[in-house]
Amino acid sequence: MDAKIFVFVTHTDGKADDSALELVTAARSLFPGCTPSALVAGSGVGPVCQEVAASFGEVWKFDQAALAYPNAELLRPLLVKVLPAGATLLLAHNTFGLDLGPGLSVKLGVTYVPDVVGVDGLEGTTLRAVRQEYAGQVSSHVHCDIAKGAVITVRPGAFKPADAGAAAGQVVDRSEDATGLAARRTFVELIQAEAGDIDITREDVLVSVGRGIGDKENIPLVEELVEAMGAALSCSRPIVDAKWLDKSRQVGTSGKTVKPRVYLALGISGSFQHVGGIKGNPFLLAINKNPKAAIFQVATIGVVADLMELLPVLTEKILKSK
Amino acid sequence: MDILVCVKRVPDSAENEISVGPGGADIRREDLVYSVNEWDNYAVEEAIQIVERVGGNVTVVSVGDTEAEEIVRREMAMGANQGLLATDAAFTGSDGLGIATILEAVAQKAKYDLILTGAQADDGAAQVGGMLGALLDWPYASLVNLIKVQGDKSLRIGREIEGGSQEISDIELPCVLSIQTGINEPRYVGIRGIRKVASVEIPVLDGGALGLPPGTVGAAGARVRRVDYFVPQTGAGAEMLTGSTEEVAGKLVDLLKAKGGIK
């Protein structure tokens, strides 16, 4: 099966994304000892191919001006054309992977296994994978028939990056295969997220508020705590969706990546998209009324409590202690 | 514009403590609060707003058990014109492809210009919309947070990607889009709105009506099977502080001070 395991390598500004080496680890936990092949598509991707070659058996290069922006609708027919029957393709479960993967699995006629966080091994042609549901409150074991091949998306950060290997991967130029591609979705432009009034990525103490705060009218309770601590205020996505706070305050994969020393999570369940934006191993304190909330799996300190009761007392105690 | 919106009835994970039932066969279902999947609610609101701008019709469909009817009705109270319920014992145990196959059959029964789904639901798989697009051979885009109608041939759309940046594209109609939260502000549905649609008939479609022979969907057709639920053993986990509100607050202050969390 070795020759049929592929990793789709995405890249930013001429460098392979971190997910590339995580996907190698995921591939090896699926097929112990395998050396997967890499697929690299884009415009001027020679250096990316060289960069990752040591970790793969082969690197297939698809270098075309038309692929300058990674449009899943354009890449899907390309992959259908070039992947051999029975192939297993690993992608990161990010905004690109979940755009490409489900439809690709249908077009290839293979099994789709989304957002895998762990692998318990392969039994015959049955892949035993671990997933999470309900915002990480419970996990599940899934059995997947991959006899005909599979498209598997792997949660970013769930697997450790593989050591840069010694696989002396061959770069195979398959750019010719990527000519004449057409899609009914065409990329127009990329609009960068706007900067806000404060830059939470530079703050070393963050108090982050989530949906558990319940109502816009309760935000001042949090602001008072923030002020008492001399901290900065950040939040989870639903707070931004509800327009209670500005987008620039959002921590997470579709918001900001923060690296504080201390992070206080208030009424945040701990979805991977939120936690994925917290880097640098901060001292993480979580207050949540649900003892099963996933945030307690990653927090240093946890408190099961109702914010409405605890916050005023906490703020007052801090002010008094000064 | 004729729009089909696919919605799922899910335990509200913000409202519920989800725990694993006996033997891991299922989560504990008793006492759960159910609602429409958060992402789907934004999709319905978006469909209604599009039709308010350019005219047309919004149909809401749910694949589920008979209780899913309540959320179809709720979304009709928001302003969707029709509701459909796809239900059949043979649909139980469908994997993502099974659900997409059922929805494809629903979509084939009428002529839609646009199909919306939520970006993901309670299982976090984010797969049904993309599969549906591929089954129909329509173009697809996920995580859409902007839709502008450009004539009757195409849409200008935005996809929200990492870091909150927005990828703008043009997409031909008909197409399938999965909707990201925050694209709009879903309207409030009051008890009066629900009452208005309380007696509206919601047609039920089963495998026969949809031309899906037994075995094509449901557990029998699934290539991906959930074997059990479990609670992961994660490292040490958090050190939990206990005591009265006063005591806990006191401990928090001490810890925050020790770690430089109070300036």
Ligand SMILES: Cc1cc2nc3c(=O)[nH]c(=O)nc-3n(C[C@H](O)[C@H](O)[C@H](O)COP(=O)(O)OP(=O)(O)OC[C@H]3O[C@@H](n4cnc5c(N)ncnc54)[C@H](O)[C@@H]3O)c2cc1C
């Ligand atoms: C592609 C994609 C990208 C995403 N990007 C991000 C991102 O960048 N950032 C992000 O945050 N999310 C992101 N999300 C959304 C993410 O999946 C979750 O939906 C979101 O993080 C949940 O936010 P939350 O924890 O505030 O709300 P919920 O999950 O609703 O949790 C609320 C918590 O508050 C607790 N609570 C309720 N009331 C109280 C009370 N009175 N006292 C104490 N606790 C209480 C509840 O027990 C619950 O745990 C993304 C999703 C997708 C699909």
